[in-house]
Amino acid sequence: MDFDLTEEQQQVRALARDFCDAEIAPGARARDRDESFPDDLLPKLFDIGFMGALLPERYGGMGLDYLSYGLVVEELGRADAAMRSLVSVNAGLVSPVLLQWGTEEQRREWLPRLAGEGLGAFALTEPEAGSDLASLATRARRDGSDWIISGAKVWITNGSRGILTVVFARSGDQGITAFLVPQDAPGYSGVPMKGKLGLRGNDTAEIALDDVRVPGSAVLGEPGRGLRVAMGALDSGRYSLAAGATGICQASLDAALRYADQRRQFGRRISGFQLVQELLADSFLDLEAARALYWKVAWRHMRGERHTVESSVAKTFCSEAAVRCADRAVQVHGGYGYSDEYPVGRYLRDARVLPLYEGTSQVQRLLLGRHLTGENAFT
Ligand SMILES: Cc1cc2nc3c(=O)[nH]c(=O)nc-3n(C[C@H](O)[C@H](O)[C@H](O)COP(=O)(O)OP(=O)(O)OC[C@H]3O[C@@H](n4cnc5c(N)ncnc54)[C@H](O)[C@@H]3O)c2cc1C
Structure with a gap:
């Protein structure tokens, strides 16, 4: 590398x-x-x-x-x-x-x-289908050469303020199909979800699909092959997420270093205390490892090699590292870390979603466990 x-x-x-x-x-x-x-x-x-x-x-x-x-x-x-x-x-x-x-x-x-x-938005998750994607209930039925889609999606990033949503729906006996649905299509409505712990400045939406009619040409990939489309996309999505998580590690370490250098207690800068240095050093270790892992995914991709396992490893490690780094940054800030006078509280709240979406940390470990043992422990 x-x-x-x-x-x-x-x-x-x-x-x-x-x-x-x-x-x-x-x-x-x-x-x-x-x-x-x-x-x-x-x-x-x-x-x-x-x-x-x-x-x-x-x-x-x-x-x-x-x-x-x-x-x-x-x-x-x-x-x-x-x-x-x-x-x-x-x-x-x-x-x-x-x-x-x-x-x-x-x-x-x-x-x-x-x-x-x-x-653009990417709509897999439903109220009753999160980690268990294969159980999704949104339906698409044929009407002549068109498809009519009905159902509900939740937690969809860019779902109410975008132009296009890739909707995954059950299409009869054919399994799950991916559809390109314009957000201004009649019957599509996206409602922003407020009160999130973090990522509060972006659009996360609940989507209602009320007999949304799309032409046959809106099918992405082949009918019934939607889960394949979704899984390939998540290899790329998890890479993005790992890179973004590394950014939170960096921001958290930068903020902690700045504060530790300026804050004085017991007559000296807190950056001189060994236990504060331990917090800083641990975040540095997480940051360096996180960056190396997402770079490894990039190198494989640029050599034309598959990176499903590497994306999963990077996503899991980097997202958990971001939570650890942000939490340590709050600790270094003492009470001031608990207010939005400093950004570290936001880093922690924003980081907290990373082990939850695009496959939770538990789901990633099951994927890695299956990769290592050949045994499927999902159900
Ligand atoms: C801010 C935000 C943005 C999002 N953006 C999108 C988006 O753009 N598009 C989209 O499709 N989705 C999006 N999501 C949804 C996200 O991907 C799901 O929340 C996630 O997949 C988990 O599903 P769930 O919330 O239904 O949790 P559940 O699947 O109900 O999981 C609950 C808990 O059970 C655990 N669990 C579940 N199954 C197992 C198992 N077999 N073994 C062990 N543990 C298990 C999970 O790890 C978790 O801890 C977003 C979520 C959030 C919070």
Whole structure:
């Protein structure tokens, strides 16, 4: 594995860092406090190109390599995890899945719009189907050459403020099918879910699908092969998530170091106390390991190798590391860590979702256990 970034990768990282520091970080506390959607920021995120980071230029994308994309996502995660989540669902989950499984017509219709105009959402989870995806109850039935979709989805990032949702529905005897559903389709309604613990500045929605009619050309991949589409997309989504989690590790360590250097107790800086240094050193260990793991996924991807297991390892470790690092940063801040005068409380609340979504930590361990033993312990 090569740990040297190319000049281009360094430039992409510097561009992302400057953009995040200037445009994203300053409003993060207000968006978190008010649960406000970033209407002002969205056009800037499209303009700079991050929404089409992984897409080829012919579809309006930046054509970045996989590691460069991860570096962008890490910087977003460092500045504001809510914005990281919004970008990585659009650019790291929906766009790649359309690029991989879409027909040329579907790609031409949607990819330039996802890169430059509006957000995509990815709707698997339902009120009664979370970890157990195969049990989803949303139905799609044929009506001539059209499909009619009915059901409900919950916890869908970008589900009410976007332009397109990839909806997974049970399609009769054919199993589960993925559909491209425009968010302005009659019968589609997305309602923002308020009161989240973290990621309060992005759109997480409950979706009602009330006899939504889509043409046969809206099927993504083949009818009945939707779970294959979903699983491939999650390899990429989990990579994004691992990179974003690494950003929280970095932000947490930076904040803890700054505070430890400035805070004095017992007549000296708290950074001089061994037990505070232990907190800092442990977060440094987590950060270095997290970054190496998501970079490893990137290298495999760029060599054209599968990375399902590596994405799962990186997702699990990086998300749990982000929770640990943010928690240590709160500890270093003492009582001040418990208020939003400092950002570390937000880091902890934002990090807490990472071991919960795109496959919980328990689900990841079951996947890894199955990989190691060949035994399926899911049911
Ligand atoms: C902020 C946010 C954004 C989200 N964005 C999206 C999105 O864009 N698209 C989308 O489709 N979903 C999204 N989700 C949903 C997320 O992926 C699910 O919440 C997650 O998959 C877990 O499902 P669940 O909440 O139903 O929990 P459950 O599956 O009910 O799990 C509850 C607990 O039981 C454990 N558990 C379940 N099965 C097993 C088992 N076999 N063995 C051991 N333990 C088990 C779990 O690990 C967990 O601890 C989002 C969630 C949140 C909170």
